[in-house]
Amino acid sequence: MILADRISHVHYAIRDIVLEAQRIESSGKEMTYLNIGDPCRYGYYPPKHITDSIIQAFRENKWHGYAPSGGDPELRKAIADNENINKDDVFITSGLSEGIDFLFQALLNPGDNFLLPSPGYPLYNTKNDIYEGTHNYYECNENYEPDVEDIRNKINDRTKAIVVINPNNPTGKVYSYKTLKGIADLAGEHNIPIIADEVYDKLVFDDEFHSMTEFRDVKVIRGNSLSKVFLYPGARVGYLSFHGDGMDNIKSAIQKLCNARLSINWEIQRGAIAAYTQPYDLEPLLKKFKEQRDLAYKYIKESDVLDTVKPEGAFYMFIKVNGKWKDDKDFIINLMKDKGIVTVPGSGFSPVMKGVYFRIVYLPPVETLKNAMEKIIDFAESKN
Template structure:
């Protein structure tokens, strides 16, 4: 097998969900809080748009990097929501945000270059960096999952080419505030470093918290790759539709990778994206509100059992369970066995995730109540 792929770990979150599904098939009822996808169906007007285009016969190859109609809508979206002015040739569409991160990194780093990743991190970042022959460098957040920009700067070397930021964050739900974004921007400018800003959870924020796009800051658009997609905002995970805004020279490199691998994204999928962006955003707000109600509920329950931060976005909590057990793999195993609840061990999100579990509340209130009751019951008999 290849030395490169042998270094790559399977996705912990996808693997745990598969395990929970297997147990369910065997008749053992397991509630899965492991998966990172909205439980809502894709809104009907979006599905209808795609079906209409399939019936029209729009089923052929399309231009690599996105159809003009979708790039126009994305350009408007960036202007309105993020205060960034990307023209059509600064926009690139592919099969989900995940692959765009891979293509972007492949386009800007060389073997041995270092990429700074904020920890706890989304499980795919280090593996994608390794797949691109780069070296992940981890910078830990504090106990409230806040970033200290000075810590980032301390970890910069002559080989550092990229800093990956993710706000709101998977797994912690933390949002990077504007002040910290400015500090990170200053560091990127001073050391001539690219930023990959993963804004996939942008629409899922709570209270007064709003996602702030680093590329909207002076001198940042030319060094930032702004990543977004339809999976989380529009409950479109299985459609595989994501995009980036970035400088034209980076987009051109990404296009070459896409041309020789994916080729292009089906017209009907991209058209669904056009309709999602053009139509009323009420469906997005309805889902956001539901997530907020669930967030309030799970935080309250989790605080009674663990020590738990209040996340300002995304649909995860990342409670600390170390008063019961330090080892997050052991603890998740215990919850699966005794409470029949699947969660992701915190260690999957980096060493500083140890002692935590990630619980996704992208599931019904009824399932959340059931699961938390079961966790509470199981912990009564927990022996360290």
């Protein structure tokens, strides 16, 4: 069969690496997977009030049909109330992933660009290639904070949106108010919408988190989901919310795209109502994540060849390797073969970033994490 050209652009660094890991594993090597941002893989589970509401919805015989395409009205209202907007400004999607896809479909013609973060979540890079956007990546400084001047220099007349992922995947950086304001001012000046991916908004350890939606006079399309904060990636419930004036056409476009795929599973949306209306004490979870972060960070700081910036949110660490490696794949593939530790190469998060980087997820149980960190350090130092 002759496939469509676009298929050659479909890469997803985080999962692509698993094939190689499984190949090595099949030879009998024990592997530790630090590559996937799924808390359920590491013994964390969604809060009971959410799963109870889903179970109840399954029993009620009221929610087995197609849901309204834009989402369950009560769920849209619950999210809208939290964000001080109208229910019609919220669209429920199959995880935020589908929302991201819809934004590319609705806004990007071939040759246009979304100004994307380097490094950033790989799905944006993949969608950009699939929808034939030109590459336009803004850099971060050595502290993993976006470089506002670089954004200013890279906005051009085909820039359709600026994507801001905060807290960031892969760095775990929580952006300062000053940086966010700098980006918001630029977006306002050029009348470009900001796509604010805030899926990790409540997983913040040290600094205060500021949402892009605080900047009232800019067009902000916010994305969020149950996957991270509510530890429920398998729910596949996320949303886009629209903040600011002058976005009626994009909202209609998103509604059309929602209509064309009929609906999101209704029972799970009923559970999501509980997520956005009932109390949820995140403190114990944050305490645990912070301990894990501190543990992984201590190992990296003690190493002579690895370096990182302490993550302030999410559950990732983006690590720089100073050594004689050909590239990041050379490092992570040999790390897998030698030590059985599965990570993600930095180039998966940015096609333009220089240097050898890799990302880990630091959520495994303490003993597993310690063991993995020791192996990573040992490997990096022995081959240096």
